[in-house]
Structure formats: C-alpha cells, structure tokens
Amino acid sequence: MKSLQRRLSVALVISLIIIFPTLWWLTDSTMQDIAEKHVVSHLAQEAESVLAATQADKTGKITLETKQTSPTYLQPFSGQYYQLHSDGEVIRSRSLWDMELAIPDLAEGEKRRLYLSGPRQQSLLVMAYGYNRHDRPLVVAVAEDLSPTLAFIKPFQSRFMLIALVMLLLLIIVQIIILNSVFQPFKRIKRQVNALEQGEVDRLDTDVPKEVSPLVEAINWLLDGLDAQEQQPVQLSHNYLNALKHVIKPPVAELQQLPDEKTGQSGPDTYHSLQAQNADAEHVFESAFWVDPDPSIIGSDIEREILTLINVLESMYQEKNLDITFIMPQTDVLLTGSEDMLELSGNLLKNACKWAQSKVRLSVEIDQTIHLSIEDDGPGISETGMIDLAQQNIVLDQATSGYLLGLTTARLIAQQHGGQLKLRQSDDLGGHCVEVVLPLA
Structure with a gap:
C-alpha cells in the first residue's frame, strides 16, 4: 500500500517544480517586454527627429541634414541606425555602413515593429513609420541594438533564478515539515493501535482530525462491543457447552451399544477392545464438556x-x-x-x-x-x-x-x-x- 504522505509530498514537489519555471518565464518575458517598450518609445522620438531633418532640394530630391540628428548615427556599427525610403530612393545612416535593412513599404500613418539582424549580427529592434512629407510618401525606419538592454536585464534574470531556486528548496522543506505535522495524529493512532495490540490501552484517543474521526469512533465502538461480550456472565459459554453436549451425546451413546450388538459376531478380543475404546470416549466426552454449573x-x-x-x-x-x-x-x-x-x-x-x-x-x-x-x-x-x-x-x-x-x-x-x-x-x-x-x- 502506498504511503499517503509520500504521495502528497511528490504531488506538491511536482506542482512547485511546474509553478516556479512558469513564474520565471513570465517574469523574464515581462522584463523583456518592458525593455522593448522603452526602446520603442525612444525609437519613436528618433523617427520624428530624423523626419524633421529631411529636406527637398530644387529638383525634388530628398536629402537629410545630419547635423540635426544624433551623432551616434555617424559612428559605424554604433547600435543605432536609420533608413529612409522615398520613391525608390534610400538614405541610410553612416552607422549602417554599407548594409541595407529590409524595410517594407508603409502607407501614411502605418507603423511596423520588426526584429532584424544588423551589422555584425546585432539583434536589432526596428520601428518603421509611414509619413507623407514634402508632398511625397516617406518611410522612416529607426533601429537599435537590443544587446545592451538584454545585457542590463541579464543580471536581474540570474538573481531572480537563484532566488527562485532557493525559494523552491525552502518551500519543499516547509511542505515536508507541514505534512509531518499534519500526519502526526495518524502516527499517534498507529502507536495506539500497537499499544492496543499489546494490551496497554483499551481505547483509541478521539482527539484526531475530522477526516479520520469516524474511523476511530467505529474502532472504539467495536472495542466496546468486544468488552461487553467479554464481561457477559459465564452463562453464555455454559449454555453453548450444554447445547453441544446434548447434541453429541446421542451418537456417543449409539457407539456404546456396539459391543453388545457385535458380541455374537466378533471374538472376545474385539469385544474387550470396543469396551475399552467406549470407556475412553466417555471419559474424554465428560472431561471436555464438564462445566461447574452455576x-x-x-x-x-x-x-x-x-x-x-x-x-x-x-x-x-x-x-x-x-x-x-x-x-x-x-x-x-x-x-x-x-x-x-x-x-x-x-x-x-x-x-x-x-x-x-x-x-x-x-x-x-x-x-x-x-x-x-x-x-x-x-x-x-x-x-x-x-x-x-x-x-x-x-x-x-x-x-x-x-x-x-x-x-x-x-x-x-x-x-x-x-x-x-x-x-x-x-x-x-x-x-x-x-x-x-x-x-x-
């Protein structure tokens, strides 16, 4: 029979092992989402500044005044990039060097979040916006390398994982202690049953949990019934012995007549042997059923x-x-x-x-x-x-x-x-x- 305490312990440990990784995944994804929202907010501002720096010359060609943008766009592979599309024309930041980002065409007011691989295999979060500027459609895409942000979150993730593992171990230990405390009444009942078997107690303690109280009451009821039967007068056993005696007595009496019936048919040795056996049977019969009558x-x-x-x-x-x-x-x-x-x-x-x-x-x-x-x-x-x-x-x-x-x-x-x-x-x-x-x- 499987231990109920062991089954509960295994079930609780499994539930904790399922809950804590789930909690860690939720926390990690939440932190990344918060970081990305912060980057998206920053990229929206950068897109507006890049759009403000655009100009149209006399020929209608779109140009961009780099002095009005952040200096980080001039540094190669800086982790911050922009790219403009207008009627087939593409304007890229100096930081992109000679790499072109795959930006889709967008209508005015449309925006798109993209995850692309940048220079040197950087993980870029790209925000693309559709505008109508200088009487023509423009698509402005700004990107930022997520690696620094993820690196900033990573220590927190490591600390959280360590704390989660410690909490998991502590909770397992606490639940084992709680289960041992909960099952103490059951262990006490087991000890009382052993004491009952040894005759040291005559009843089980009724100070038990509600769930096992009916079982203890039923056992005590049976014990009371056994005590009542043991305390009944000797009359019951005397009656049964007398009844059994009078039921068995006729067959014994029938056996006692066999020597007389067979006297003429058997020799003297057989006759005396039957008489001796009948005498022994009568002695055993009277000894077995002799009761000092009340x-x-x-x-x-x-x-x-x-x-x-x-x-x-x-x-x-x-x-x-x-x-x-x-x-x-x-x-x-x-x-x-x-x-x-x-x-x-x-x-x-x-x-x-x-x-x-x-x-x-x-x-x-x-x-x-x-x-x-x-x-x-x-x-x-x-x-x-x-x-x-x-x-x-x-x-x-x-x-x-x-x-x-x-x-x-x-x-x-x-x-x-x-x-x-x-x-x-x-x-x-x-x-x-x-x-x-x-x-x-």
Missing part, C-alpha cells in the same frame, strides 16, 4: 438454554436451512431440572432436525403438568415402528437406529421424572410428533 442458572433459565441449543442445531444443519420454531409461555413455575430438560429436548430436537425437510417446531405448554411437543415435516415412522416403541420392543436397524436411540433416551428421562412419552403423526407439519408429559418440579 446454581443460579440451572433450573432457572431453561428458555435461554433451549434457544442456544436451537442455534447450535441450526448451525449443524445449515445446508437444510431449517426453520426451528420454539414456543414457550412466560411463567414463574420452576420446571424440571434444566439439565434433564435440556437433554430431553436435545435428543428429540436432534432426531427432528435429522429427518425434517425444512421445519421443526418445539412447543411447551404448562398447566398442571408440562407438555413438551416436538414436530417435524419429515417422513416420520411407520405404524409398525410406533407399535414396537410403545411396547418398548426396540430393534435397532441401519435405517432408523439414530432415530430410535434418541427416542429411547428421551423415554428413559421422562420415566425417571414420572412422565411419559407418546408418538403420533404431526397434524400440522405432517411428519413425526413426539409428546412428552412431565410433572411440575
């Missing part, structure tokens, strides 16, 4: 624990996208011990989720007794299977062993509490319905 939780919040159990089952069977409905009235009546109640619900709900298509319903009704009903929209059990269960003549087969094992466990729990378990088809969902009737605690 007396204030057991028997007082069965609704929360069943909801937790439902969440676990929905996660286990998420490919079915099950809709598990839980209906329980609000009551202050103390129910049967929540451990047994949760194990009973866990076995029956596990069966229902295993065979359901998409819907499972658990409902609890309380009057003089507790009525627990679990229904699903699965295929259910045949009438023959129900008769076998009613007579407790359980025959485990490969197709429905998990189903019958869960029902058998639920029946034993109900009988231990003086209750009973009934089987029928669900009127609403069309699958299997298990009804358990228990006395109040």
Whole structure:
C-alpha cells in the first residue's frame, strides 16, 4: 500500500517544480517586454527627429541634414541606425555602413515593429513609420541594438533564478515539515493501535482530525462491543457447552451399544477392545464438556438454554436451512431440572432436525403438568415402528437406529421424572410428533 504522505509530498514537489519555471518565464518575458517598450518609445522620438531633418532640394530630391540628428548615427556599427525610403530612393545612416535593412513599404500613418539582424549580427529592434512629407510618401525606419538592454536585464534574470531556486528548496522543506505535522495524529493512532495490540490501552484517543474521526469512533465502538461480550456472565459459554453436549451425546451413546450388538459376531478380543475404546470416549466426552454449573442458572433459565441449543442445531444443519420454531409461555413455575430438560429436548430436537425437510417446531405448554411437543415435516415412522416403541420392543436397524436411540433416551428421562412419552403423526407439519408429559418440579 502506498504511503499517503509520500504521495502528497511528490504531488506538491511536482506542482512547485511546474509553478516556479512558469513564474520565471513570465517574469523574464515581462522584463523583456518592458525593455522593448522603452526602446520603442525612444525609437519613436528618433523617427520624428530624423523626419524633421529631411529636406527637398530644387529638383525634388530628398536629402537629410545630419547635423540635426544624433551623432551616434555617424559612428559605424554604433547600435543605432536609420533608413529612409522615398520613391525608390534610400538614405541610410553612416552607422549602417554599407548594409541595407529590409524595410517594407508603409502607407501614411502605418507603423511596423520588426526584429532584424544588423551589422555584425546585432539583434536589432526596428520601428518603421509611414509619413507623407514634402508632398511625397516617406518611410522612416529607426533601429537599435537590443544587446545592451538584454545585457542590463541579464543580471536581474540570474538573481531572480537563484532566488527562485532557493525559494523552491525552502518551500519543499516547509511542505515536508507541514505534512509531518499534519500526519502526526495518524502516527499517534498507529502507536495506539500497537499499544492496543499489546494490551496497554483499551481505547483509541478521539482527539484526531475530522477526516479520520469516524474511523476511530467505529474502532472504539467495536472495542466496546468486544468488552461487553467479554464481561457477559459465564452463562453464555455454559449454555453453548450444554447445547453441544446434548447434541453429541446421542451418537456417543449409539457407539456404546456396539459391543453388545457385535458380541455374537466378533471374538472376545474385539469385544474387550470396543469396551475399552467406549470407556475412553466417555471419559474424554465428560472431561471436555464438564462445566461447574452455576446454581443460579440451572433450573432457572431453561428458555435461554433451549434457544442456544436451537442455534447450535441450526448451525449443524445449515445446508437444510431449517426453520426451528420454539414456543414457550412466560411463567414463574420452576420446571424440571434444566439439565434433564435440556437433554430431553436435545435428543428429540436432534432426531427432528435429522429427518425434517425444512421445519421443526418445539412447543411447551404448562398447566398442571408440562407438555413438551416436538414436530417435524419429515417422513416420520411407520405404524409398525410406533407399535414396537410403545411396547418398548426396540430393534435397532441401519435405517432408523439414530432415530430410535434418541427416542429411547428421551423415554428413559421422562420415566425417571414420572412422565411419559407418546408418538403420533404431526397434524400440522405432517411428519413425526413426539409428546412428552412431565410433572411440575
């Protein structure tokens, strides 16, 4: 990821590098323009003096009285020159020597600025004017070498370039200092994040720029949420462990019956090996899910624990996208011990989720007794299977062993509490319905 500070620094340096040459070019061109305007003003006056020095003799020929002009026009290559055109006649200043300037014909009142190369390759600024004098058209051109003027401007240009370079470096340094100052809050946030990772602080400082304030507030909000979850009672983890315990317990119980089923089919070594493995599995199972129960939780919040159990089952069977409905009235009546109640619900709900298509319903009704009903929209059990269960003549087969094992466990729990378990088809969902009737605690 590119550094934002570096990107801003590069952008500012590039902008300064573009701005300063542009500023230097504008200043240089402005100085040259001012100098040229000064020369043009001087040349306009010289053109008038040259025009005033013209005369026409008796033959109508144009002559020029040199005494009325500046002596610099008499000195060869002096840098100041004039040239007159009249009806094909050309009069040049002595300073031009034998060189003739390429001056166009101009009408009266017309003027033209020209840049020509003079004697000895001098850079000349030429101003040509059109007049009507002595009843004839005249073109007077005066020129001046720009080299002295440019030489006068050059030291200023050098000083300006040096000052501009110094200012450019100073501005780059200043903008780096400003950017470092602007990004100090970001560096402080980075240090606080590192301190947060080390556990030295529990929140980020909110004294930050406006642009990053929403990000810091969102992080602090997440930290507050994590703190709230960590400060919740042990009840949440206890509920999930209990729920997971009752979901896994039926398959472990099914494994424990395997030695008896295979006794007649396997040798003594296999039988004792299965018994030893089951004993180890039971020990690991009880150790992994043993939680020192809180007396204030057991028997007082069965609704929360069943909801937790439902969440676990929905996660286990998420490919079915099950809709598990839980209906329980609000009551202050103390129910049967929540451990047994949760194990009973866990076995029956596990069966229902295993065979359901998409819907499972658990409902609890309380009057003089507790009525627990679990229904699903699965295929259910045949009438023959129900008769076998009613007579407790359980025959485990490969197709429905998990189903019958869960029902058998639920029946034993109900009988231990003086209750009973009934089987029928669900009127609403069309699958299997298990009804358990228990006395109040």
